[in-house]
Amino acid sequence: MRIEARALRMAGRLSPSDFAAGEGELIGLVGPNGSGKTSFLRGLAGITGEADRLCIDGEPLCSLPPAARAHRIAYLPASRLLEWPIPVSRVLRLSPSPVEEDSVERMVAHLELEPLLDRPSNALSTGERGRVLLGRALALEPSVLLLDEPLANLDPYWVLKVTDLLEDAAAGGTTIIAALHDLALVGRFGRLLLMREGQIIADGKSEKVANEPLFAATFRLHGAAPSWTL
Structure with a gap:
């Protein structure tokens, strides 16, 4: 794909x-605040x-109808807003087309969502909402996954866990x-x-790229990865 x-x-x-x-x-898509990362992802998502x-x-x-598009490309915005008072179990299955139950169950296990399934989605912490919305996107098994700050608001355990999950998804062809x-x-x-x-x-x-002088200059840093200084 x-x-x-x-x-x-x-x-x-x-x-x-x-x-x-x-x-x-x-x-990975990087750049200073306001450099256009979100605009780029939204443009790719159409x-x-x-x-x-x-x-x-x-x-x-x-040209793709909504049902087909949902399984071709998924976009996770930087906003983690979930204003609906519906349970997490329903959020994970929201899609223009049916979501494979096995895929949902895998995401529940990988992202340790079992304790959250019956909770109203608008009562979750920002980090919990991020995990739920990422699980929903991955459960669609899209060909292309566009993620705006997927590691924001996560504690160190979840930063590493989610990064591992993204590596596994890419290894599977996403x-x-x-x-x-x-x-x-x-x-x-x-x-x-x-x-x-x-x-x-x-x-x-x-x-x-991370070791090029242009990279450090763009972020107004000195040195090279991973030992940049101000």
Whole structure:
């Protein structure tokens, strides 16, 4: 499975750019606040912005009906809002098309959601909501998974646990692009995109990109990974 965007852009946010990712890539998306990471993910998800061509495996995203689209591409926004007073067990199954029960049960086990299943989703902590919404996205078994700050508001155990889960999903063939702020974790991602002022200014293997002078300069840091200083 391959995702392609040709001349992806968003008024006032993204400069026109081309992007492609192959099956099973685990990609970290980094850049200073306001660099365009969220706009980039939303553009790839087809939520906002425009592209001359936005395709998954050669098929235009706009041509897919909602049920098929749900299993091709899933997007987890940085907001962890869940305002509905419905139980977590229902949230995990919300989808335009049926979700495999085995897949839901796997996510419940992996993300240790069993104690939360009967709780109202709007009564959870921010970190708990993040786990629930990630579980819902993964339960769809999408070909492409777009994650905006999936590790935010998680304690150290869950940061490592979720990172392991993303690595496993990528190994199974899911293409994952995740916006990150914790630069100490970029080495867990095979490919790294560096953004600044609405543009991708570096794209390559994480170790190479993170050690380029451009990387440190973009974040106004000195040195090289992982020992940056102010």
